[in-house]
Amino acid sequence: MKITIGDVAQKAGVSKTTVSRIINGNYNNNTEETVQKVLDTIKELDYRPNALAKGLKSSRTNVIGMVLSNLKNPFWANVLEGTEEACQELGFNLMICNSGEDPELEEQYIKEFQMRQVDGIVINPTAINTKLYNDLVMEEYPMVFINRKVDGIETHNVVVDNIKGAFMAVDHLLKKNRKNVVSIAYKNKYVSTWRERLEGYRAAMLAHGYSSSEFNILEIEREKGNIKGIIIDFLKSNPSIDGIFSTNNMITLEIVDAIKDLELKIPEDIAIVGYDETIWAKHLDPPLTTIKQPAKELGKVSAKILIETIQNNNFDKPQKIILQPELIIRKSCGATSASVVWAVKK
Amino acid sequence: MKITIGDVAQKAGVSKTTVSRIINGNYNNNTEETVQKVLDTIKELDYRPNALAKGLKSSRTNVIGMVLSNLKNPFWANVLEGTEEACQELGFNLMICNSGEDPELEEQYIKEFQMRQVDGIVINPTAINTKLYNDLVMEEYPMVFINRKVDGIETHNVVVDNIKGAFMAVDHLLKKNRKNVVSIAYKNKYVSTWRERLEGYRAAMLAHGYSSSEFNILEIEREKGNIKGIIIDFLKSNPSIDGIFSTNNMITLEIVDAIKDLELKIPEDIAIVGYDETIWAKHLDPPLTTIKQPAKELGKVSAKILIETIQNNNFDKPQKIILQPELIIRKSCGATSASVVWAVKK
DNA sequence: ACATTTCTAGAAAACGATTCCCAATTAGAT
DNA sequence: ATCTAATTGGGAATCGTTTTCTAGAAATGT
Incomplete structure (x- = not known):
């Protein structure tokens, strides 16, 4: 049988009011003695308040x-x-x-x-x-x-800050001397994240002296199953692409596969920055440069x-x-590994 | 102001009982007309029952x-x-x-x-x-x-079935002619999954004619931070290892990195089967053979x-x-890719 | 036409807490 | 010793439902 506040009150020889007050930390209204008695009884009966009743009231x-x-x-x-x-x-x-x-x-x-x-x-x-x-x-x-x-x-x-995150990504690609950077995204006009990441792409391109006619954006519809295929087709018909900003971590994996299928090399032929720092990003081949969001x-x-x-x-x-997002630099954009940097310095 | 069942009852000119019955699909107790009236009122007032009260009662x-x-x-x-x-x-x-x-x-x-x-x-x-x-x-x-x-x-x-999953993994490694297969796991004696995966390892080893003295198990304590380091040390002091069954998907990534750090090749030097089919398994280099659990x-x-x-x-x-788990065969155990198989057949 | 059964729907008592308001006891002041 | 003020604790209403029991109306049978 369920134990209610009434049972506690009865056993402790006080009223429900008193028990309720004590449960809710209203000690100043009662004598030390009463409080102790009630507390003991609660423990003794292993009373647990019914959250539904409490919530209702x-x-x-x-x-x-x-x-x-x-x-x-x-x-x-x-x-x-x-x-x-x-x-x-x-x-x-x-x-x-x-x-x-x-x-x-x-x-x-x-x-x-x-x-x-x-x-x-x-x-x-x-x-x-x-x-x-x-x-x-x-x-x-x-x-x-x-x-x-x-x-x-x-x-x-x-x-x-998605604009900033995207800006950092694309800016990084351009600083690494990439000349034809494409942004690949899911198509979703309602969602601010996509809009802003594209905006960041554009801002970075403009900042590096590109004109808006040079923007290159591939939008993929989620429903279309074969994402890798779409990317392969795209890359085939845009052979000058040498940098990709991927706005989604699932798409990124498909991009990497697509590039490998085309027997191109990362980062030599195409550099990549992916959105979202995932568990696996640093374990990919090559390790992936990403924009880390404080998820x-x-x-x-x-x-x-x-x-x-x-x-x-x-x-x-x-x-x-x-x-604030953060740029995690790894080899997929041509970063040299820590040890190599050290060797060079030496 | 919150609308209650009473408001609906009043507006519809019936009792709370009636409304309650109708809400809960007890139509057979009321006239068509009453039901309709109540239903309409509910819609009109946008009445939404209080789940707390309902639950309490x-x-x-x-x-x-x-x-x-x-x-x-x-x-x-x-x-x-x-x-x-x-x-x-x-x-x-x-x-x-x-x-x-x-x-x-x-x-x-x-x-x-x-x-x-x-x-x-x-x-x-x-x-x-x-x-x-x-x-x-x-x-x-x-x-x-x-x-x-x-x-x-x-x-x-x-x-x-963890015993079976582990068995399939190790069996696969042994069939691929690996002679020194180690199982790497988190240490946790309380949890059945770990126990069973090790049991599966042992069973497969025995089935392939190994004796229990030849079992090789590396147990890593979660608290010890540097997992990759531990694995590297282990592999260095066990240079004959040529197959790894990793019982945990997080550890697997560390294993792959460790092997790369040692400049060994997967699967030529060491073959790997990992537990859990993750998003990234097929995108690793080389793609990872895994035991897929129907999560x-x-x-x-x-x-x-x-x-x-x-x-x-x-x-x-x-x-x-x-x-039932499932073995997903990829290159990390030396599987040839689909296209190569096709070429050979040809 | 009257008795009996079947429908339909309402009144009121729960469910288990909180809390307002009031009564009794005690303490303090004169 | 009496009156007032402060303290302590309880009675009872309430939150919004469900559900039992029951009453009145309608339908059926004789």
């Missing part, structure tokens, strides 16, 4: 929800890890779901979260459901958009901001946090 | 909890994806947490889940908290152990069994499900 659950779009991508696994860690530290629990970029599913999930009285939501938004987002802002539902911006929605937003921190910061909003109810100032 | 939440130990490992991200998918299909929501192999954290999380009246739990058990596990079995708390077995705990268990299915099946238990309350027969 207090309308706070200490649970946050997270809507992700692609669990499979290690980037998101890292983000999730950060969010989980923050929750743990701050005494919250985490519900997650996977929208798979489907706006309908996203909406359904968000509504489910709300029905469960989740205290707030971290969303990697599909960016399509603007009406839904606006409704949430209107009703002051604590919410953080993670990794993506959505125009016109005034809510907390934690992102990585775990992204998740952690988002959760912290959300929870702070929940606890302080401050909706006056939506926070816009921009984390 | 009915003591079913339609939420399951999942305790993972390492979100960062892509294997688990895939498992999680499967679990999430099953939840979605079956109308459940998912709470997750990350024990990080810490038994105390595991216990704390499981208790939190229970306080939240989660309907059941999927656990990747640290395997240390036997008392806790037993308590859960005793109180018939729906539970599934995933990926690991724990001796003496009578509960649902979904695993992959997503593992997660999915676990959730399904759990939810079925919840819905049917059948604790009589704990299910033991063993999924």
